[in-house]
Amino acid sequence: MFDVHEMEVNFGPQHPSTHGVLRVILKIDGERIIDAKPIIGYLHRGTEKLFENMSYPMCIPHTDRMDYVASATNNLGFVETVEKLMGITKQIPRRAQLMRVMLSELQRISSHLLWLATHAIDIGAMTPFFYCFREREQILDLFEEYCGARLTLNCMRIGGMPDDLPPDWLDDVEKFVDKFEDAVDEYESLLTNNRIWKKRTVGIGVISPEDAIDWGITGPPLRGSGVEWDLRRAQPYECYSELKFDIPIGKNGDTYDRYLCRMEEMRQSNWILKQCIPLVKATPVGDIKAKISKVVRPPEGEVYHSIESPKGELGYYIISDGKSQNAYRCHVRPPSFVNLQALPAMAKGHLVSDLVALIGTIDIVLGEVDR
Amino acid sequence: MPEPLMRYLIWPLVKFLVAFVIVQVIVAAMNWIERRLLGLMQARLGPNRVGKEFGIPWGLAQIIADPIKFILKEDIVPSSSEKVAYFLGPMLPLIPAFLVFCLIPYGPPPTFVVTHVNVGLLLILALTSTGVYGIILGGWASNNKYSLMGGLRSAAQMVSYEVPFGLSIVGVLMLCGSFDLVHIINYQASHIWNLFPQLIAAFIFLVAMNAENNRTPFDLPEAESELVAGYHTEYSAMKFAFFMLAEYSSMIVNCCLMVSLFFGGWTLAINGYGLTTGVLRGMGIAGGILGALIFITKVMLFMLMYIWFRATFPRFRFDQLMDLGWKWMIPLALANIAVTGIVVLLGQQFNFQGEVVLSIAGAAIIAFTLFLLLRPRAKVIHARRVSEA
Numbered sequence: 001m002f003d004v005h006e007m008e009v010n011f012g013p014q015h016p017s018t019h020g021v022l023r024v025i026l027k028i029d030g031e032r033i034i035d036a037k038p039i040i041g042y043l044h045r046g047t048e049k050l051f052e053n054m055s056y057p058m059c060i061p062h063t064d065r066m067d068y069v070a071s072a073t074n075n076l077g078f079v080e081t082v083e084k085l086m087g088i089t090k091q092i093p094r095r096a097q098l099m100r101v102m103l104s105e106l107q108r109i110s111s112h113l114l115w116l117a118t119h120a121i122d123i124g125a126m127t128p129f130f131y132c133f134r135e136r137e138q139i140l141d142l143f144e145e146y147c148g149a150r151l152t153l154n155c156m157r158i159g160g161m162p163d164d165l166p167p168d169w170l171d172d173v174e175k176f177v178d179k180f181e182d183a184v185d186e187y188e189s190l191l192t193n194n195r196i197w198k199k200r201t202v203g204i205g206v207i208s209p210e211d212a213i214d215w216g217i218t219g220p221p222l223r224g225s226g227v228e229w230d231l232r233r234a235q236p237y238e239c240y241s242e243l244k245f246d247i248p249i250g251k252n253g254d255t256y257d258r259y260l261c262r263m264e265e266m267r268q269s270n271w272i273l274k275q276c277i278p279l280v281k282a283t284p285v286g287d288i289k290a291k292i293s294k295v296v297r298p299p300e301g302e303v304y305h306s307i308e309s310p311k312g313e314l315g316y317y318i319i320s321d322g323k324s325q326n327a328y329r330c331h332v333r334p335p336s337f338v339n340l341q342a343l344p345a346m347a348k349g350h351l352v353s354d355l356v357a358l359i360g361t362i363d364i365v366l367g368e369v370d371r
Numbered sequence: 372m373p374e375p376l377m378r379y380l381i382w383p384l385v386k387f388l389v390a391f392v393i394v395q396v397i398v399a400a401m402n403w404i405e406r407r408l409l410g411l412m413q414a415r416l417g418p419n420r421v422g423k424e425f426g427i428p429w430g431l432a433q434i435i436a437d438p439i440k441f442i443l444k445e446d447i448v449p450s451s452s453e454k455v456a457y458f459l460g461p462m463l464p465l466i467p468a469f470l471v472f473c474l475i476p477y478g479p480p481p482t483f484v485v486t487h488v489n490v491g492l493l494l495i496l497a498l499t500s501t502g503v504y505g506i507i508l509g510g511w512a513s514n515n516k517y518s519l520m521g522g523l524r525s526a527a528q529m530v531s532y533e534v535p536f537g538l539s540i541v542g543v544l545m546l547c548g549s550f551d552l553v554h555i556i557n558y559q560a561s562h563i564w565n566l567f568p569q570l571i572a573a574f575i576f577l578v579a580m581n582a583e584n585n586r587t588p589f590d591l592p593e594a595e596s597e598l599v600a601g602y603h604t605e606y607s608a609m610k611f612a613f614f615m616l617a618e619y620s621s622m623i624v625n626c627c628l629m630v631s632l633f634f635g636g637w638t639l640a641i642n643g644y645g646l647t648t649g650v651l652r653g654m655g656i657a658g659g660i661l662g663a664l665i666f667i668t669k670v671m672l673f674m675l676m677y678i679w680f681r682a683t684f685p686r687f688r689f690d691q692l693m694d695l696g697w698k699w700m701i702p703l704a705l706a707n708i709a710v711t712g713i714v715v716l717l718g719q720q721f722n723f724q725g726e727v728v729l730s731i732a733g734a735a736i737i738a739f740t741l742f743l744l745l746r747p748r749a750k751v752i753h754a755r756r757v758s759e760a
Contacts, residue, residue: 009516017596031520031689122596124587124686130413196588196685352520353688356597 004029009352013042017122017356020366024343024355033355036347038340043370051330056082056158056296059330064152066334067368069114072107072143073309075156076100080237081305081316082158085298091290095283096160097238102173102276103146103155104307105269109180110139111310112266116187119259119360123200128187135183138176145169158296160289170277177273184266192263201256205346205358208253216338219312221362224261225253231308239279245272255361262363297325311335311363332371336364386485387473394472397671398619403433405678412682441612449605453512460509461606461613467498468620474498475627476553478637478663479651490550495628496537499583502621503529506592509614510602521601524689525592528582531696532589536579538704539572542711543632546726556636560647566633568729570736571707573633575700580625582696584618586677588684589692596686626673627666634669637662 009026012018021042027035047066051059063078064071083089117132140150145166147155155162191197207217212225222229230247232240248264250257300322306315312335319329339362346362347355403418407429410417422432448457473485474495480487488494503525510522543565544550547558559565566573582589593601603614630636639646646665651658687695711729718725 007516016599120685124590124594124596125684126409126587127413127682130415134414190683191685194685196687199691200685200688351688351690353591353594353597353686 006034011036011355013039017118018359019118019364022340022359022364022366022369024359026352026355028352031351031353033347033350033352036344036355038343040337040340040366040369043366045371047371048330048332051327053326055325056298056327059327060156060158061152061154064154065367066332066371067111067309067311067314067336067365068151069365070107070111070310071151071153072103072155073111073307073314075153076104076238077305077307077309077314077316079156079158080307081303081318082296082298084305085301085303085318085320086158086292086296087299088159088290088292091292092160092238093283093287093290094239095164095280095285096288096290098276098280098283099161099165099288100156101238101240101243102273102280103143103153105272105276106139106142106173107153108269108310109266110136112262112269113139115262115310115360115363116259119357119363120191122356122360123197125191125194125197128190131183131187131190135176135180142169142172142176145172157289159292164286164288165280170280173273174277177270177277180270181267184263184270188263192260198256200353200357201259201361202254203252204255204350204354205361206252206254207342207346211342211345212253215342217312217342218338219308219310219335219363220258220261220265221339221342222312223248224250224258226251231306231313235306237305237307243272243275245269255357258361295325298322306333309335311365311368312339334368334371336362336366336368337371340364340369383473383486386483390472390475390477390485391469394620394623395616397623397667397674398616399434399438401619401622401674402437402615403431404675405681406433408675408678409682412679438612441609444608446608446610447605449513449515451514452605453514456508456512457605458610460505460512460602461610461617463505463508464502464617464621465505465613467501468617468624471495471498471624472620474552475624476556476631476636477666478659479648480553482656482659483637483663484553487553488551491552492540492544492550492555492628492632495624496540499621499624500529500533502617505617506602506614509606510592513602513605515605517598517600518602518604521592521594521598521604524598525585525602527689528585528589528591528692528696531693532579532582532700535575535696535700535704536583538701538708539569539575539579540632541704541708542569542572545708545711545715546729552631552636556631556638557648559635560638560640560645561643562726563641563730564633564635567733568726569633569707569711570733571703572711573629575704575707576629576633578695578700580629581677581680582692584622584625584677586622587681588687590686591689591692594686622674622677623670626670626677629673630666630669636669637666639665 006027006029009028011024011026013021013023018024023039023042025037025039026033045065047062050062060075060078063074067074080089083092113132113136117129120128143153144150146169147153147163207221207225209225209227212222212227218229226249228247228249233247245268248261248268250261298320300320302317302319304315304317306313313333314335315333317331317333318327321328343358343362346358350358407417418433419430421430421436425432448454474488474491476484506525507522510518510525543555546565546568547555549555585592593603598604603611606614637651638648646661651662654661714728715725718728
């Protein structure tokens with residue numbers, strides 16, 4: 001008499017809260033999700049194949065377009081991998097290293113701000129969206145001041161940086177950094193202790209530490225489950241080993257813990273920026289590029305190198321045949337792609353409204369998932 | 372013209388039309404007010420340009436521009452929709468939303484009351500609860516899964532919150548002993564605003580009226596991030612505007628009820644002192660207009676509260692919404708009825724004024740809540756930090 005009628009709903013690719021062109025085929029019983037199947041590939045541009053057909057420096061702008069809300073870290077991962085392949089990691093001038101750290105930490109903050117804005121508006125809180133964009137705008141202004149671009153920065157080169165910092169840039173960063181701590185407090189005052197926010201996030205999409213490791217989840221989703229793993233600490237690159245910062249970890253591995261982790265990460269990034277400013281001021285102006293030949297032709301070999309992008313472990317795997325200026329093969333390990341695979345398991349048994357929160361909490365960017 | 376005709380047909384019609392026009396102007400203006408106020412709260416500007424060419428300040432011409440846009444947009448009817456129901460959908464909620472305006476007393480009677488019905492409150496409740504049919508019909512007829520879910524959510528939400536909505540009024544009825552809104556308002560002017568003796572009822576009423584109007588944090592039927600736009604996903608142009616109109620009209624109705632039931636309507640008096648109905652009527656037509664202005668001001672304050680809520684709260688999940696309604700609101704409303712009844716009966720038995728006791732209790736609750744809100748609290752617990760050894 002009471003037979004179950006499953007309904008199949010296409011959640012996306014055009015839907016307000018799929019953060020791009022993710023399509024999830026939902027099997028629902030009433031509002032409860034029986035099965036969620038993410039379909040990806042709507043934004044596939046063949047970036048990896050493109051890399052095989054252009055010289056290494058030409059690839060850098062294409063890395064911008066993968067995780068398009070965090071292009072500085074994409075640049076960083078790529079140039080570091082090529083540098084590792086060429087064996088010039090040690091030759092990068094200190095000023096360039098610090099500039100890279102500063103840009104990627106600013107990028108981390110801006111990416112987390114965008115995540116918070118969209119995550120909050122998905123759950124129905126409208127105001128944090130505008131608050132976050134207010135600060136993100138300032139970061140984008142800083143980027144614009146440095147390299148002329150706001151989103152697709154193309155701000156790093158193999159062997160160093162393209163340009164030195166503009167005269168007042170560090171002062172502008174200092175101004176931003178001083179105010180940003182209060183801004184994070186402001187977001188938290190709207191959400192952290194809000195009962196409805198807690199109801200919507202506590203206990204939603206729990207990932208156990210073991211599962212998280214088995215799935216290969218990295219970044220805030222992994223740390224939210226209580227695993228202390230941050231590549232900035234585990235395999236320090238650039239000058240992270242001499243900078244002080246804490247790794248925030250959660251306890252329960254639910255959406256709320258991941259939220260707390262990211263909020264804390266923004267504070268930590270802010271702290272790193274604060275430490276960097278005097279260090280950069282102490283380095284000689286103009287010393288931003290290692291002395292390498294203009295033509296990048298790495299020796300034969302293969303290398304995998306990964307960095308901590310805002311979303312997790314961003315890895316590049318490059319094979320060079322030693323003869324051409326192109327990579328023989330370049331594979332990207334995007335954190336969003338790997339983290340997204342946990343979605344069906346996280347969503348099962350929850351309600352449709354939770355799916356929206358879950359897509360928000362794993363913080364995917366489809367440009368990176370599909371490449 | 373025969374006197375009964377004037378009295379029972381012409382005058383009510385004229386008064387209804389005047390009230391209707393004023394309310395519709397407020398509805399249109401609400402659009403602008405809401406966007407500007409949200410802009411103010413969210414560190415942005417809101418519409419501030421339209422009308423600059425004609426010397427109209429602050430983007431006020433947005434109030435006219437929006438309806439013009441709605442009329443001029445293409446009216447798209449999905450080919451697979453159920454046509455009759457699809458057309459009925461936006462119209463049905465409008466009828467009760469407009470009809471109710473002839474039952475609400477805007478100022479001192481008889482001039483500012485369109486029709487004086489002695490069971491006005493019941494009639495209003497009966498009419499407003501039919502508004503949901505249009506939403507369900509529209510959601511179902513669109514032949515869109517998201518719309519259907521929106522419509523069903525709306526139905527369940529209306530059924531659940533109609534109960535505490537109705538129950539919260541019972542306490543007021545027991546105190547005032549009448550279904551007549553005019554009588555209830557006069558009673559408050561000669562005693563005290565029902566807010567104090569019926570604090571819990573007022574709170575339940577506030578929550579339930581938010582839920583009835585599908586406003587944040589209960590805006591699940593339209594939840595734009597989950598259901599695209601819910602029941603009105605497939606509606607465009609004037610049909611969509613009808614849904615909007617109905618929603619804002621019923622928001623105003625609920626605010627009017629809130630003001631009439633708990634905040635003394637058009638009067639500004641306590642224990643018979645101040646601007647009571649008698650005083651206002653003594654001032655002639657000026658007093659009447661003053662009363663109506665007081666009423667509208669109070670109503671607008673509650674309308675602004677809706678906007679404030681919208682800027683503050685995230686959205687509930689569906690099961691949590693039901694939880695709140697059935698497990699908290701209804702028992703609380705029933706308890707309120709029981710306590711009110713007992714106190715009123717005891718008052719009659721032992722000759723003391725029941726509502727004084729209840730008022731003191733209400734004031735105590737307000738004081739305690741303020742204390743809880745304002746006391747210094749421990750800082751937020753952040754995620755555990757792992758420092759480098």
